Amino acid sequence: MLTSQRKLLLLDLLKRDGKIVAKDVALQLDISEDTVRRDLRKLAGEGLLQRVHGGALPASPAMGDFAARQRIAVDDKSAIGRAAALMIQPGQVVFIDGGTTSAQLVRHLPADLRATVITHSPSVAVELVAHPSVEVIMLGGRLFKHSVVGVGSATVEAIRQVRADVYFMGVCSVHPEAGLTTGDFEEAGVKRALSAAAAETIVLASPEKLATASPYHVMALEELSGLVTMKSVAEEVLAPYRARGISVHLA
Numbered sequence: 001m002l003t004s005q006r007k008l009l010l011l012d013l014l015k016r017d018g019k020i021v022a023k024d025v026a027l028q029l030d031i032s033e034d035t036v037r038r039d040l041r042k043l044a045g046e047g048l049l050q051r052v053h054g055g056a057l058p059a060s061p062a063m064g065d066f067a068a069r070q071r072i073a074v075d076d077k078s079a080i081g082r083a084a085a086l087m088i089q090p091g092q093v094v095f096i097d098g099g100t101t102s103a104q105l106v107r108h109l110p111a112d113l114r115a116t117v118i119t120h121s122p123s124v125a126v127e128l129v130a131h132p133s134v135e136v137i138m139l140g141g142r143l144f145k146h147s148v149v150g151v152g153s154a155t156v157e158a159i160r161q162v163r164a165d166v167y168f169m170g171v172c173s174v175h176p177e178a179g180l181t182t183g184d185f186e187e188a189g190v191k192r193a194l195s196a197a198a199a200e201t202i203v204l205a206s207p208e209k210l211a212t213a214s215p216y217h218v219m220a221l222e223e224l225s226g227l228v229t230m231k232s233v234a235e236e237v238l239a240p241y242r243a244r245g246i247s248v249h250l251a
Contacts, residue, residue: 001029001031003039006029006031006035006036006039007039007042007043009029010025010036010039010040010043010049010056011043011049013025014049014056014057014058018057018058018211019055019056019057019177020040020049020055020056020057021054022036022037022040022054022055022056023054023055025055040055040056043056044056044059047059050173050181050212050213050214050215052178052213057175057177057178057211057212057213058211058212058213059212059213059214060172060173060181060183060208060209060212060213060214061208061209061212062172062173062183062208062209062214073206073207076206076207076230076232076251077100077101077104077206078104078108079230079251080101080104080105080204080205080206080228080229080230080251081101081102081103081104081106081107081108081204082104082108082251083228083249083250083251084105084108084168084202084204084228085105085106085108085109085110086108087166087202087228087249088109088113088115089115089165090113090114090115091114091115092115092116092164092165092166093115093116093118093162093164093165094115094116094117094118094164094165094166094167094168095117095118095119095159095162095164095166095167095168095194095197095198096117096118096119096121096124096167096168097119097120097121097124097149097167097169097170097191097194098119098120098121098123098124098147098148098149098170099121099147099149099170099204100170101170101204101205101206102124102170102204103123103124103127105168105204106124106127106128106131107127109128109131109134111131111132111133112133113131113133113134114133114134115133115134115135116134116135116136116137117134117135117136117137118137118138118139118162118164119136119137119138119139120138120139120141120149120150120151120155120159120190120194121148121150122138122143122148122149123148139155139158139159140154140155140158141153141154141155141158142154142155144184144186144187146183146184147184149187150190151184151186151187151189151190152186155190155193156189156190159190159193159194159197160193160197162197163197163198163199164194164197164198164199165198165199165200166198166199166200166201166202166225167194167195167197167198167200167202168202168203168204169191169194169195169201169202169203169204169218170203170204171191171203171205171209171214171218172209172212172214173209173212173213173214174203174205174209174210174211174221174227174241175210175211175212175213176211176221176240176241176244178213178217179217179218179219179221180203180217180218180219180220180221180224181213181214181215181216181217181218182214182216182218183214183215183216185216187216188216188217188218191218191219192218192219195218195219195223200225200226201223201224201225201226202224202225202226202227202228202249203224203226203227203228204228205228205229206229206230207229207230207232207233210229210233210237211237221244221246222244222245224244224246225246225247226246226247226249227241227246227247227248227249228249228250228251229248229249229250229251230250230251231250231251233250
């Protein structure tokens with residue numbers, strides 16, 4: 001079988017099964033695991049999958065830059081943001097992540113809500129400038145331009161001075177086995193710090209992020225309190241998250 005044929009077969013298997021196990025493919029095609037791993041490396045280099053130990057998982061389409069991500073699933077992100085905004089209670093101290101879905105969340109906050117929002121995202125902070133009753137605290141750090149958020153030791157140190165009621169997290173990928181993953185090492189560390197400093201962590205995930213993986217691990221699914229996604233997501237996709245005790249909220 002030609003390399004191009006194997007790569008197409010691998011992508012078909014990934015689409016059908018949601019994962020690739022290199023050992024199983026090698027047996028099925030009567031080729032070496034090294035050959036399968038080489039094909040997976042090439043496909044990963046093309047952004048078509050995410051390699052993991054023993055095989056591969058679907059890659060997240062949310063790995064593009066901020067401008068590109070603003071054009072993905074716009075209606076879904078608006079609905080998820082609206083649903084998440086209703087979860088914030090008066091008087092709470094809330095961490096809100098960067099990202100396009102988080103921007104939708106703050107746009108849908110009730111006009112009379114009195115709360116404190118702490119964020120490392122200039123975009124989120126600017127969205128709240130005109131909100132009359134929300135106090136905004138910005139975390140410093142080095143600007144990671146890809147996601148338009150602060151990262152680094154200064155950001156993490158500032159996070160450690162706060163105890164928030166809830167953290168609304170945005171990630172590139174949510175997967176039953178790989179957990180929560182994102183595309184940058186430092187950004188993953190900031191997300192972990194935010195989660196550790198909050199009583200609850202709720203992930204905002206439009207459907208295209210579910211059952212995908214990205215290079216850098218943030219945390220295990222069991223550390224989540226809730227997941228907000230769309231009611232259009234099939235129940236068999238949501239079942240593994242519910243099975244881990246995560247409260248699934250559908251927009």
